Amino acid sequence: MRVPLLRTGAGAAGAVAALGAWQLAATAGPLADSPLPSAADSIGRLAGLFATPELWRALGDTVVMAVAGLLLATVVGVLLGVGIGTSPLAMHATRVPLEFLKPIPPIVILPVVVLVLGPTMAMGVFLVFFGCFVAIAVQSAAGVFDTDPVARATGRSYGMGRGEILTRIVLPSALPYIGTAIRVAAPTSLIVAVVAGLLGGGPGLGQSLLLAQISGDQAQLFAYVLALGILGLLVQGLSQWGERRLLHWHPQYRKEAR
Amino acid sequence: MVFTSSIPARTSVARRAGRSGTPRWVLIGTEVLVPIVLLALWWVASANSTNAFFPPLQVILERLVQLVQTPAFLVDVGSSVGNLLLSFVLASVIGVLLGAALGLVRPLAWFVEPTIHFFRAIPPVALVPIFVSLIGFGNETRIISITLAALFPVLISTMDGIRGTEPTLAMVSRVYRIGWFDRLVSVTLPAASPRILSGMQVSLITAFVVMIASEMLGSSTGLGAATLLAQQSFAIADMWVGILVLGVIGYATTAVFTLFRRRVLRWYLASQQQEKNA
Numbered sequence: 001m002r003v004p005l006l007r008t009g010a011g012a013a014g015a016v017a018a019l020g021a022w023q024l025a026a027t028a029g030p031l032a033d034s035p036l037p038s039a040a041d042s043i044g045r046l047a048g049l050f051a052t053p054e055l056w057r058a059l060g061d062t063v064v065m066a067v068a069g070l071l072l073a074t075v076v077g078v079l080l081g082v083g084i085g086t087s088p089l090a091m092h093a094t095r096v097p098l099e100f101l102k103p104i105p106p107i108v109i110l111p112v113v114v115l116v117l118g119p120t121m122a123m124g125v126f127l128v129f130f131g132c133f134v135a136i137a138v139q140s141a142a143g144v145f146d147t148d149p150v151a152r153a154t155g156r157s158y159g160m161g162r163g164e165i166l167t168r169i170v171l172p173s174a175l176p177y178i179g180t181a182i183r184v185a186a187p188t189s190l191i192v193a194v195v196a197g198l199l200g201g202g203p204g205l206g207q208s209l210l211l212a213q214i215s216g217d218q219a220q221l222f223a224y225v226l227a228l229g230i231l232g233l234l235v236q237g238l239s240q241w242g243e244r245r246l247l248h249w250h251p252q253y254r255k256e257a258r
Numbered sequence: 259m260v261f262t263s264s265i266p267a268r269t270s271v272a273r274r275a276g277r278s279g280t281p282r283w284v285l286i287g288t289e290v291l292v293p294i295v296l297l298a299l300w301w302v303a304s305a306n307s308t309n310a311f312f313p314p315l316q317v318i319l320e321r322l323v324q325l326v327q328t329p330a331f332l333v334d335v336g337s338s339v340g341n342l343l344l345s346f347v348l349a350s351v352i353g354v355l356l357g358a359a360l361g362l363v364r365p366l367a368w369f370v371e372p373t374i375h376f377f378r379a380i381p382p383v384a385l386v387p388i389f390v391s392l393i394g395f396g397n398e399t400r401i402i403s404i405t406l407a408a409l410f411p412v413l414i415s416t417m418d419g420i421r422g423t424e425p426t427l428a429m430v431s432r433v434y435r436i437g438w439f440d441r442l443v444s445v446t447l448p449a450a451s452p453r454i455l456s457g458m459q460v461s462l463i464t465a466f467v468v469m470i471a472s473e474m475l476g477s478s479t480g481l482g483a484a485t486l487l488a489q490q491s492f493a494i495a496d497m498w499v500g501i502l503v504l505g506v507i508g509y510a511t512t513a514v515f516t517l518f519r520r521r522v523l524r525w526y527l528a529s530q531q532q533e534k535n536a
Binding site for chain 1: 288292365372375380387390463475497498501
């Protein structure tokens with residue numbers, strides 16, 4: 001018990017030291033003349049922002065865009081992945097297009113999406129979808145592909161139909177892959193939702209960030225970045241917790257829980 | 259683990275026994291044909307397009323050929339790719355060094371880890387406005403924001419990789435009285451290299467995204483800036499050229515890195531393959 005306590009203490013001390021260094025650098029240190037706002041100012045501003053409806057509206061818009069895009073990407077990605085995983089023909093047909101799309105981030109197609117859909121929520125949702133669905137499709141296909149053939153054959157021996165084998169054997173066995181893909185995609189969806197606001201002019205925290213930068217309000221800008229960091233931590237924690245909670249029955253996770 | 263060994267064996271036998279009735283040549287044929295068909299479809303479907311947003315592919319490609327001959331376009335591409343590569347190398351070197359230090363010195367890691375995780379949780383693109391407001395629109399702003407954004411994946415994967423190394427390796431190298439530096443360079447880092455290279459792969463994509471974002475956010479040079487400018491001035495063909503070239507750069511850098519990774523990790527991939535077939 002002593003070591004975790006020591007560890008938490010050291011971490012807290014580190015965070016305090018980092019804040020102290022920031023405060024010192026902004027007020028007395030080498031960056032005193034630069035426009036860097038002090039830590040106290042930024043945190044104070046953040047606390048003030050929490051009381052304003054603007055922050056909550058922007059936060060809500062960003063989260064809605066991220067979640068809607070992620071849901072859409074999950075549905076399409078899993079359907080596509082199951083198709084790819086069950087049919088070798090589909091796998092070979094989609095391999096090159098998917099391999100080409102995989103390393104291309106949504107920010108590349110942002111200009112044309114903004115042009116077609118305008119600076120709207122729909123634009124953000126589409127960008128998030130584009131940024132997440134390929135990875136989810138590839139992972140689900142790998143999961144389906146990795147189903148134990150013996151389990152599948154057993155199902156066939158018991159007279160299960162194709163649909164039943166798919167829903168009772170293949171999908172449950174592919175779920176950890178899909179769960180991992182969604183957990184990895186969750187922070188991405190948040191990032192893309194911010195990008196949509198920052199560069200595409202869509203609603204949400206990205207836009208608030210851009211407005212703070214343009215108006216030269218440094219403390220406000222830093223406050224929004226801090227808010228994004230907190231949101232990012234929340235999203236990471238929630239997606240990890242959700243994955244473990246929903247998949248605790250799977251052998252891969254049972255080992256971890258022990 | 260002995261009692262489960264018979265089931266995976268049967269599974270792997272069944273897996274190797276081939277799974278499909280479709281002949282191999284059909285599969286390879288579709289793999290080659292589908293991209294060609296897709297491109298042809300784009301060409302044909304857009305040939306008589308009057309939609310202002312989706313000009314004919316032919317027009318886009320002709321514009322690409324024209325633009326490649328102008329020095330301004332080449333300067334944009336060069337500046338983008340240069341920033342990307344320089345920052346990626348910087349981030350990798352700093353990330354591995356810092357990650358190694360944090361992976362080896364436990365108390366130091368305890369001290370800074372929560373702060374690092376907080377920084378990593380901030381969407382990397384959000385760092386760009388900060389540096390723009392602090393340093394201005396110069397090229398160093400872009401390099402700093404790309405480097406910082408790409409630093410965290412390498413840093414964290416190096417730290418985890420070093421912590422996750424087989425304890426036996428450390429014991430054996432102690433038995434052979436290998437000095438700490440030799441041990442770091444020839445035992446610990448190679449053992450952690452699969453993790454480190456996965457982190458670098460994530461860093462590369464992050465660096466690519468932040469490169470584009472840093473150019474789109476009020477800068478005047480670089481391919482991202484050129485593409486956004488084309489979009490805002492309704493030079494639709496130019497915008498499509500920018501998108502295509504950015505896409506190709508993204509694809510090519512990842513492909514080159516994958517080759518590099520496969521080369522560096524030959525021993526690791528081979529041992530994994532062996533384990534799978536065993």
